[in-house]
Amino acid sequence: MADEPNKNGPVPGARADIDPDFFDYRSLLDKDEQALLADLRAWLTEHLVPIVDDYWARAEFPHQLIPQLAPLDVMGLSLDLPGREPQRRLLSGFASLEFARIDSSFASFYGVHSGLAMGSIYQCGSDEQRDRWLPAMRRLEKIGAFGLTEPHGGSDVAGGLETTARRDGDEWVIDGAKRWIGNGTFADLIVTWAKDVTDGSDGGVRGFVVEKEMPGFSATKMENKMALRITQNADLTLDGVRVPEANRLQNANSFDDTNSILRATRGSVAWSSVGVMTAVYEVAVQYAKDRVQFGRPIGANQLIQDLLARILGNLTASLGMAVRGAQLQDDGVFHDEQGALAKSFCTSRLRECVAWAREILGGNGILLDYGIARHFNDAEALYSYEGTREINTLIVGRAITGLSAFT
Template identity: 40%
Template sequence: MSTSQSVNELFGLDDLIDDDERAIADTVRELGRKRLRPHVAEWFESGELPVREVAAELGEIGVFGMHLDGYGCAGTSATSYGLACLELEAVDSGLRSFVSVQGSLSMFAIRAFGSEEQREEWLPRMARGEALGCFGLTEPDFGSNPAGMRTSAKRDGDDWVLNGSKMWITNGSVADVAVVWARTDLEEGSRGVRGFVVPTNTPGFSASEITKKLSLRASVTAELVLEDVRLPASAMLPGVEGLKGPLSCLNEARFGIVFGAVGAARDCLETALSYADDREVFDKSLSGYQLTQAKLADMAVELGKAHLLALHLGRRKDAGTLRPEQISLGKLNNVREAIAIARECRTILGANGITLEYPVIRHANNLESVLTYEGTSEMHQLMIGKALTGKDAFR
């Protein structure tokens, strides 16, 4: 009698990670199993996430900024961080996004470009989950083209005064600190876009939650409004000028998505495999039919390839050789394949596939957002196209 294998066993994926990486993945998986999975469908249905409670759980196991060094951060490898993202998104994309925005956007910006004072003030508390961050780059009229941003920062004596708005900001209405990117006055000696560390209790800063979402419902999304927000000169991130700053942060977050999408797809496929094995159709297990096995085989091949690509990119990042266009390869392929797997798994579950009793439609809905945030598929295609041809086709 034959025995079933998981995709990891089929591809020998577990042989490609070391004991420390496996221990980190197991820790995150166990937290997901015990503390997150039992509630995530309810959070998705209600559109409410108990942010502080979840932050405390995630901070306790050290996943916030885990790939950063010092200031209370674990200093793990990039691959270990990727595997943690995989396990988080296997529960829900919103949870991986929560960790990604906290660690790869907000904390990374402060760690990479902040002053020592800014790092000491924020990073230890953020690593513990006691302080939450958000990342203000996208604007209502400027998503794929951040160079068009209208949010401004003007000098007034020794201070900066910020005005503008940011849209689709994860954690925006629950954050204690916002890393906000704004266009500065060229004629006053500053150069283009600069980042600012903005405590969210600063007068003139407000955030309103975006509701009625049908995707990423177990995640807080907000619009930020800055009306004459006055900040001291020390609020500016001193370590970077121009769009290089926010774009490097986005590459950090995209790297996590490369792994995270694999987690969502894996959870869908595991669900479909279990369901097909239990479901009887015409007095026979659904998993015993050729058409079902063809679907399962095709999905397993794409999932395994996506996982291999993620691990390959993780090793390159750890070696310091990962390039932006390679992150685009991973984000484009793995999210595209993950959403295709989620949709195909839904067909195996039939009508049961559209209920929150199973995670498949929830993953599919979430992946609709993952497909277009942190760079749309089209933008990543153009990044790859530029790498192949040497020609910039963005305009």
């Protein structure tokens, strides 16, 4: 099917007089960082905006955009890679915001590939492994996925991994299944976490880079999702997959190593939430100015202005939390409970914002053409992944009281 622009609804952020950055957080970025974000926004506006609703409705991923995105060089921004200095988490956070402002699924693709997969190899891999895989991933010649969640293990996966790895000479034999794996249907490299059972006992959690061509590995697309429909979530099966020792992440030996990756990416979910809040705020403000009822724009009504102010308040508070989290990450003092609070707070506020924006648009709010319905549905996925609100609040509660409520 040809990619035909959707001309029925407003382009997000089309009006220059709508400024969602009420406290001017972008002023914290230098000129080069702002220029990169401007290029990214221009690319997304030109290439993704015209086709995103169609691909969301069809639950398909626009693979043709991947090589076109590569020249922007936005993958692994915070990593120290050859030929590029590591960039601030503040910049990679705003990049996540820009992706999510247009589409949460594309933001998920970015986060899974650039954050979870590349981040795992960078943080837990050897120098040789970083050199082997990261340059191609940076150029989007190899796509990454992150295999942690399992059919029977979500919130309790830290202590309940069923996927096993057994050492056999210079290879590891991996058996098990993974579920909800973003990019899973088309990823070349799947960072897979498994319990070491080499000696017949629990030898800790280890990380492996499974390559899609390895015998015994298969990926099946999950169907009938109501959210993140462009994201190609997969059920993965690992049936006696033989992985060479050279593909075992040399510095991944416990779930603490796995959690060090998740700590950072929970912060990226906060940024994605702000991106979606930005999108629905822009659409709602534009609609409130343009939609005339009873002889005047609905934005002149007190109830509409109240909803817009609530959305902006949630957006601004969440952006402030995301910005501070990025600064703490750059300073190397970002803790689990801070990532957990940012994720749970921002996604909860997001849920409120998409509902208020849909309310402003009335019946038009359930049509893809008006730029709210897709974000409304996708917000449900952001609310749940990277740890549910309840699990994240227990992490925060443990930090507050010094007492664990986990059972």
